[in-house]
Amino acid sequence: MIIGEAAAASGISQKMIRHYESIGLLHPARRENGYRSYGDADVAVLRFIRHARDLGFPLEDVRRLLALWRDHSRASADVRRIALDHVAALEEKARSLQAMAASLRHLAAHCQGDARPDCPIIDELANPEPEGTQR
Amino acid sequence: MIIGEAAAASGISQKMIRHYESIGLLHPARRENGYRSYGDADVAVLRFIRHARDLGFPLEDVRRLLALWRDHSRASADVRRIALDHVAALEEKARSLQAMAASLRHLAAHCQGDARPDCPIIDELANPEPEGTQR
DNA sequence: CTTGACCTTCCCATGATGGGAGACCCCACA
DNA sequence: TGTGGGGTCTCCCATCATGGGAAGGTCAAG
Structure with missing residues (x-):
């Protein structure tokens, strides 16, 4: 998936997807041409972020929640x-x-x-x- | 009054007093040495701004409210x-x-x-x- | 091979507030 | 008269989450 598709799939704008990457919330792969490449796991992260934001969590909390989500021994x-x-x-x-x-x-x-x-x-x-x- | 005194008298930080001036909410006089000079009327404006802000009015609303305050035929x-x-x-x-x-x-x-x-x-x-x- | 739709990075803006640097000013005290 | 400490000045940067827009690269369809 390229960023436009990931945006449509997650409900997060391209701008914000790039921003979330810049602050380290996700790390999409890159294609040869420089385009960001999103897999299902990336979209799941974006959805997670969106739901957390919908509940009003600030991004710092989202970062912690994502870490806990990934930590199966949380x-x-x-x-x-x-x-x-x-x-x-x-x-x-x-x-x-x-x-x-x-x-x-x-x-x-x-x-x-x-x-x-x-x-x-x-x-x-x-x-x-x-x-x-x-x- | 210089800005520190106006800040103490109004409960607004010096930073914000200068900011409010920069967006045109008040126009204090200047002394020869470049210091801003606040009279009672200026402090009254600052107090007005503070009370409006305490009630959550955004500064654009404060601007309109100040205009109405000054307009005796409002x-x-x-x-x-x-x-x-x-x-x-x-x-x-x-x-x-x-x-x-x-x-x-x-x-x-x-x-x-x-x-x-x-x-x-x-x-x-x-x-x-x-x-x-x-x- | 052009056109249009996509992507990239970079800068700027919002709204209200604060921090801090570097320079200037003023008063009191020695 | 000099100096120290506290005030003030302007300017730049940061916050938080988001978006706008420009300039340029890429790709696919016609």
Whole structure:
């Protein structure tokens, strides 16, 4: 397979496939003409990467997960720890975004949203109340 | 005020203050010696930026909000629209992160997390079930 | 043998932030 | 008056994941 086919087969762009190679996540063979050559194992790695990325794992985690995947004597505890650490990070981030959304929703609820200039949202940004919703 | 004092007064790093200036969010005066000079109005702008950033607004939104803040004939509807669009973006992002966390938590719940290699998390990454939790 | 579709490498951009180098400035203290 | 330490200036580079685009090589079909 050449890179375009590998991209179609894995759902990863050619750009990113080359990038993943450049950071050492995979090592496709080369043809005589310089083209990269992907086998089924390479595509499996690319798919693995994609699924990990879909779950929000940063590439450094993906690197560790790939190493564990290849290591048949791995301890599932190691995989689990990476996963649960990531879950904690995801949930913290989600909470943070939700808190922002809630604060803003609260402010927007008190904004008339008409042609007049008075607006508690702008007021809060300019001059936040020390009390009220914590951030 | 010189930049260090403005940074302390606004809670924004010197680096970022210079950056915000470079993208046109504020225009501090210059002293004879080339040092930037910040007045109370500048610090108020910096504070405004910080509060907007704390609420997750991207700098492009901050730019618009600043323009509306300065425009005393603004329509509060314009502010509100920016805010609610941002709330929608925040909530969508939060939902996305939570979905990832939930999927991973589900996988981790079925992982022994011991010294043995068997691990549904790795299995799923390598070979995702077409059925099961949607992503 | 040309044309078009593919591949290669290299540079640049995003968004928000920080690190660090090298040069300049200023004030206080000896 | 000199010097040391702390401020500031600009400029370049890095992060993280991704993409755009240019300039040039390769291949297969017409």
